[in-house]
Amino acid sequence: xxxxxxxILASIAVAAxxxxxFIWSVRSNQFEDKQGAAMRMLQDDEITIN
Amino acid sequence: xxxxxxxxxxxxxxxxxxxxxxxxxxxxxxxxxxxxxIEEKVFCCEGCKLVYEILNDNGLCDYxxxxxxxxxxxxxxxxxxxxxxxxxxxxxSKLYKFTDGNHTMVTLYIPGVHCAxxxxxxxxxxxxxxxxxESRLNFTSKEVTIRFKKDTITxxxxxxxxxxxxYEPYISLDDATQSKTKNHNKQLIYKLGVAGFCFGNIxxxxxxxxxxxxxxxxxEYAFLFRILNVVLALPVFFYSAxxxxxxxxxxxxxxxxxxxxxxxxxxxxxxxRSIYEIATNTGSGYLDSxxxxxxxxxxxxxxxxxxxxxxxxxxxxxxxxxxxxxVVTKDGIISKNLQDLQEKDVVELHNDExxxxxAILVKGSARIDYSFVTxxxxxxxxxxxxxxxxxxxxxxxxxxxxxxxxxxxSYLTSLWNHHSFAKNKAEKNNRESIIHVMSxxxxxxxxxxxxxxxxxxxxxxxxxxxxxxxxxxxxxxPCALLLAATYTxxxxxxxxxxxxxxxxxxxxxxxxxxxxxxxxxxxxxxTQGSKQFHTxxxxxxETEKAWVYNTASHSKHPYSKALVKYLGAFPTLEIDKxxxxxxxxxxxxxxNNTVQIGSxxxxxxxxxxxxxxxxxxxxxxxxxxxxxxxxEFRQEVAQLIPQLHKRYGLSLxxxxxxxxxxxxxxxxxxxxxxxxxxxxxxxxxxxxxxxxQGGKVLMVGDGLNDAGALQQSNVGITLADDINNxxxxxxAILDAGKFGKFPALLQLxxxxxxxxxxxxxxxxxYNIVGLSISMQGKMNxxxxxxxxxxxxxxxxxxxxxxxxxxxxxxxxxLKA
Numbered sequence: 120x121x122x123x124x125x126x127i128l129a130s131i132a133v134a135a136x137x138x139x140x141f142i143w144s145v146r147s148n149q150f151e152d153k154q155g156a157a158m159r160m161l162q163d164d165e166i167t168i169n
Numbered sequence: 170x171x172x173x174x175x176x177x178x179x180x181x182x183x184x185x186x187x188x189x190x191x192x193x194x195x196x197x198x199x200x201x202x203x204x205x206x207i208e209e210k211v212f213c214c215e216g217c218k219l220v221y222e223i224l225n226d227n228g229l230c231d232y233x234x235x236x237x238x239x240x241x242x243x244x245x246x247x248x249x250x251x252x253x254x255x256x257x258x259x260x261x262s263k264l265y266k267f268t269d270g271n272h273t274m275v276t277l278y279i280p281g282v283h284c285a286x287x288x289x290x291x292x293x294x295x296x297x298x299x300x301x302x303e304s305r306l307n308f309t310s311k312e313v314t315i316r317f318k319k320d321t322i323t324x325x326x327x328x329x330x331x332x333x334x335x336y337e338p339y340i341s342l343d344d345a346t347q348s349k350t351k352n353h354n355k356q357l358i359y360k361l362g363v364a365g366f367c368f369g370n371i372x373x374x375x376x377x378x379x380x381x382x383x384x385x386x387x388x389e390y391a392f393l394f395r396i397l398n399v400v401l402a403l404p405v406f407f408y409s410a411x412x413x414x415x416x417x418x419x420x421x422x423x424x425x426x427x428x429x430x431x432x433x434x435x436x437x438x439x440x441x442r443s444i445y446e447i448a449t450n451t452g453s454g455y456l457d458s459x460x461x462x463x464x465x466x467x468x469x470x471x472x473x474x475x476x477x478x479x480x481x482x483x484x485x486x487x488x489x490x491x492x493x494x495x496v497v498t499k500d501g502i503i504s505k506n507l508q509d510l511q512e513k514d515v516v517e518l519h520n521d522e523x524x525x526x527x528a529i530l531v532k533g534s535a536r537i538d539y540s541f542v543t544x545x546x547x548x549x550x551x552x553x554x555x556x557x558x559x560x561x562x563x564x565x566x567x568x569x570x571x572x573x574x575x576x577x578x579s580y581l582t583s584l585w586n587h588h589s590f591a592k593n594k595a596e597k598n599n600r601e602s603i604i605h606v607m608s609x610x611x612x613x614x615x616x617x618x619x620x621x622x623x624x625x626x627x628x629x630x631x632x633x634x635x636x637x638x639x640x641x642x643x644x645x646x647p648c649a650l651l652l653a654a655t656y657t658x659x660x661x662x663x664x665x666x667x668x669x670x671x672x673x674x675x676x677x678x679x680x681x682x683x684x685x686x687x688x689x690x691x692x693x694x695x696t697q698g699s700k701q702f703h704t705x706x707x708x709x710x711e712t713e714k715a716w717v718y719n720t721a722s723h724s725k726h727p728y729s730k731a732l733v734k735y736l737g738a739f740p741t742l743e744i745d746k747x748x749x750x751x752x753x754x755x756x757x758x759x760x761n762n763t764v765q766i767g768s769x770x771x772x773x774x775x776x777x778x779x780x781x782x783x784x785x786x787x788x789x790x791x792x793x794x795x796x797x798x799x800x801e802f803r804q805e806v807a808q809l810i811p812q813l814h815k816r817y818g819l820s821l822x823x824x825x826x827x828x829x830x831x832x833x834x835x836x837x838x839x840x841x842x843x844x845x846x847x848x849x850x851x852x853x854x855x856x857x858x859x860x861x862q863g864g865k866v867l868m869v870g871d872g873l874n875d876a877g878a879l880q881q882s883n884v885g886i887t888l889a890d891d892i893n894n895x896x897x898x899x900x901a902i903l904d905a906g907k908f909g910k911f912p913a914l915l916q917l918x919x920x921x922x923x924x925x926x927x928x929x930x931x932x933x934x935y936n937i938v939g940l941s942i943s944m945q946g947k948m949n950x951x952x953x954x955x956x957x958x959x960x961x962x963x964x965x966x967x968x969x970x971x972x973x974x975x976x977x978x979x980x981x982x983l984k985a
Binding site for chain 1 (some may be wrong): 235285288289292306307308309310355358359363366369370373390391485846
């Protein structure tokens with residue numbers, strides 16, 4: 120039955136990964152400008168950073 | 170077949186349309202002439218053509234592909250040295266977000282941003298000028314963040330470039346003094362994320378035990394799940410719930426029992442009892458219920474604290490005042506930080522610039538527009554040597570003034586030092602909120618019940634005292650009440666904003682519901698910005714109109730301009746003699762004809778009664794025409810005022826003169842107070858007086874001159890024609906286009922309290938069920954785990970449904 124231990128750990132790890140991803144996305148201001156992001160993706164060329 | 174261009178809703182009516190017009194390729198304004206053109210592209214002015222040329226030279230013409238006519242009209246060109254003050258490193262450095270001496274980052278607010286083309290162009294700034302490395306636009310807040318190399322390009326050059334292409338940044342004193350703290354909201358989101366993660370996993374870990382029912386699961390798994398639950402509950406209890414702990418503690422320190430206190434008590438008891446049960450292996454605890462409730466309460470908070478990113482409710486005079494002014498010194502004109510402005514400094518002001526401090530006019534013909542300060546819309550003529558006041562705006566030529574009082578001590582700015590600005594309205598509203606009053610009684614009743622239960626079990630079975638009392642406190646957590654309030658408020662905020670009323674925070678809803686008296690400002694609130702003209706007396710013939718037009722068009726006086734606008738376009742005639750008598754009127758001789766425009770005395774007319782005074786008289790040879798300028802009331806007003814009169818006491822405070830008193834008195838009814846020629850401080854004091862008589866005052870205003878009154882009132886609502894425009898600090902902003910819905914919006918806010926009452930009754934019912942079970946000592950984690958989400962969900966559904974129902978009945982739209 121030790122497979123169960125492994126599965127539980129795996130499930131928590133996956134959930135924790137999503138939590139970290141969520142926190143990272145909030146921290147990097149991805150929810151700051153939802154309107155702008157929607158428009159930006161429709162524009163043809165990407166902005167090139169010199 | 171003629172085609173109708175439905176896109177063209179930007180036609181400027183005041184401009185005479187002489188021939189079939191073309192829309193400007195850049196901004197879409199109707200072109201008066203086809204002469205300003207490049208190839209087949211026609212522009213309305215040289216400014217628009219220039220922008221096109223700049224973009225064309227840099228290969229940025231995709232700008233015009235994303236949207237037709239995306240630009241902003243360039244008819245009003247900016248003064249060449251307007252941004253010279255940015256060369257002063259001390260001033261510029263206040264705007265920098267970051268600089269290492271060369272690489273610099275600056276964020277500028279650009280009010281003109283409105284479409285995908287704007288975004289595309291602003292994010293390609295690096296192609297327009299060397300030295301700009303990256304530009305990024307936050308479309309929601311209309312802020313562009315530009316990274317540039319200071320050794321290649323200056324901030325002034327960047328700002329001027331932005332201005333040239335039609336995106337003039339708005340730089341005010343506020344930018345220099347503000348320290349931005351936006352992290353608060355993010356903290357709440359992190360807490361919510363953590364609570365959600367832990368809650369979900371704890372639920373999952375608890376299922377095996379619940380579902381195995383009587384049989385019991387194998388011990389080693391039960392132990393593992395319980396340990397995992399404790400580990401997962403720790404961040405919920407110590408991190409996610411910390412907002413409730415600090416709020417409860419802050420309340421207790423001020424000897425106030427707010428709603429967070431009993432909630433925190435319930436959380437502590439739930440957590441410690443669960444830990445005890447798991448440690449002694451007597452049960453599995455209530456950790457799932459605890460983290461669930463924390464999660465739902467946090468969701469409620471997030472819903473309630475929705476922020477409108479593009480709207481600011483906290484503006485004071487600093488947002489209106491420039492960051493720097495031109496000071497005349499022995500070594501020439503220098504830019505000086507507004508805060509460093511001292512008495513006796515001599516300042517130069519150009520057209521449309523704001524007087525930064527109370528001063529004496531030294532040179533130039535000053536025509537000061539005090540509409541910011543007094544609401545009076547006509548500019549005032551000031552002679553040299555007379556005083557001018559901070560907040561006034563110079564209209565016309567360049568003037569020189571000498572400062573007599575520093576910025577902070579000036580008349581307008583001293584309004585912000587008034588004690589009514591010192592108090593935090595949100596905090597005060599929150600303290601008085603109905604849910605805290607309700608939770609106080611709730612807590613008292615709960616403690617009585619807990620004591621009774623304790624006494625009962627002490628007599629019958631002392632071993633059951635602790636389990637039953639603690640279970641009671643857990644079940645009777647007033648979180649349902651808090652949830653009812655937060656979800657009701659969150660839903661109402663959403664409904665109100667969909668209908669054009671944007672509130673600063675949820676505490677304002679209750680204040681609107683409690684209002685007994687509504688005070689209106691007149692200019693800009695009940696009246697519209699646009700003016701109406703009409704004439705009486707001699708009707709001018711077309712030839713006479715041409716003479717009058719030619720006489721008036723040379724004058725800069727606002728009435729002359731109004732007259733020109735009224736007459737429309739006429740060809741230029743040769744004038745033999747033209748005189749302007751300042752403060753009196755105009756005289757012109759055209760051939761054998763004479764034209765006089767001006768006051769009654771100047772034109773030699775017997776003045777009419779005061780109540781209906783023409784703005785000016787026109788005498789052509791010996792025929793007299795009276796010219797009237799009237800401000801037009803918003804069309805909704807006539808319908809709206811009687812509607813509001815049924816429930817509220819009404820007053821009107823106007824900075825203007827009482828020319829329209831009779832008309833307004835009929836509209837407002839005889840028992841309403843109408844006060845005219847009110848200074849900002851008078852308005853504030855009138856509100857105070859109403860409050861001292863026990864009234865709860867809702868003030869509707871629009872400008873800086875109402876700022877004091879808006880702050881003093883229980884609810885200050887600013888009416889704005891464009892909600893993204895500058896509005897003084899207030900509790901709510903109402904979209905002027907939705908003014909007709911005002912009574913319905915008030916009705917919706919009013920109903921909020923009853924929705925909270927109703928959902929509270931529902932939650933009490935759940936509590937009674939839960940309490941009766943726990944008082945008998947039969948409560949177990951399984952029942953708690955079912956009861957908690959069911960009660961939460963039903964309350965969310967009830968509040969949302971009721972709010973939407975009331976909104977629908979009041980004739981409001983449910984969607985944005």
